[in-house]
Amino acid sequence: xxxxxxxxxxxxxxxxxxxxxxxxxxxxxxxxxxxxxxxxxxxxxxxxxxxxxxxxxxxxxxxxxxxxxxxxxxxxxxxxxxxxxxxxxxxxxxxxxxxxxxxxxxxxxxxxxxxxxxxxxxxxxxxxxxxxxxxxxxxxxxxxxxxxxxxxxxxxxxxxxxxxxxxxxxxxxxxxxxxxxxxxxxxxxxxxxxxxxxxxxxxxxxxxxxxxxxxxxxxxx
Ligand code: DX5
Ligand code: ZN
Numbered sequence: 001x002x003x004x005x006x007x008x009x010x011x012x013x014x015x016x017x018x019x020x021x022x023x024x025x026x027x028x029x030x031x032x033x034x035x036x037x038x039x040x041x042x043x044x045x046x047x048x049x050x051x052x053x054x055x056x057x058x059x060x061x062x063x064x065x066x067x068x069x070x071x072x073x074x075x076x077x078x079x080x081x082x083x084x085x086x087x088x089x090x091x092x093x094x095x096x097x098x099x100x101x102x103x104x105x106x107x108x109x110x111x112x113x114x115x116x117x118x119x120x121x122x123x124x125x126x127x128x129x130x131x132x133x134x135x136x137x138x139x140x141x142x143x144x145x146x147x148x149x150x151x152x153x154x155x156x157x158x159x160x161x162x163x164x165x166x167x168x169x170x171x172x173x174x175x176x177x178x179x180x181x182x183x184x185x186x187x188x189x190x191x192x193x194x195x196x197x198x199x200x201x202x203x204x205x206x207x208x209x210x211x212x213x214x215x216x217x218x219x220x221x
Pocket of ligand 1 (some may be wrong): 009011012036041068079142143144145146147148177178179180195198199200201
């Protein structure tokens with residue numbers, strides 16, 4: 001099992017002080033920066049694009065940036081984000097006409113490739129591509145907004161996916177995104193996840209380091 005990674009979603013950060021917020025959360029123990037890209041088309045909200053990713057790199061942020069594309073179409077954004085400094089890029093299968101091609105574009109651009117599955121998207125969309133993915137992002141809320149409640153049926157989905165990955169002898173990471181807090185992260189880890197996105201739980205807390213260390217401790221039990 002992979003070591004757990006905490007990936008704060010900057011969707012809940014203070015955008016007026018974004019560089020500082022990202023620095024602080026990394027100093028507080030975050031492993032990866034989760035970057036939620038929303039286009040008001042695939043999801044009913046609008047966030048930020050490649051220029052902001054580039055601005056974080058220019059600011060000196062060297063941690064991995066995990067770009068979660070909630071956009072349609074997908075392919076035109078892949079190269080732009082790779083050039084802007086993304087380390088990992090995931091997209092939603094419903095948003096791409098050619099799954100395999102989009103995955104290949106991410107890899108050709110030198111990034112790790114992930115597929116993001118909504119709560120209502122079945123695991124069988126992975127059938128023909130699982131072995132090509134570096135990670136699968138399981139949404140535990142419907143995409144579009146931070147601060148929603150974790151959908152409990154995700155736990156069984158994580159277990160099923162973990163079983164499939166193990167049976168196939170793969171090394172694919174399982175990232176879970178939405179509604180993760182200090183009091184449910186232990187269950188999400190126990191189900192088989194190894195990368196944990198948390199937006200509001202971290203950025204709405206007064207003590208980023210305290211919250212991240214509570215999360216890490218909850219996963220040891
Ligand atoms: C939702 C985003 C999530 C979200 C997580 O569409 O993909 O990354 O911002 O936020 P919380 O942790 O507040 O649910
Ligand atoms: Zn996300």
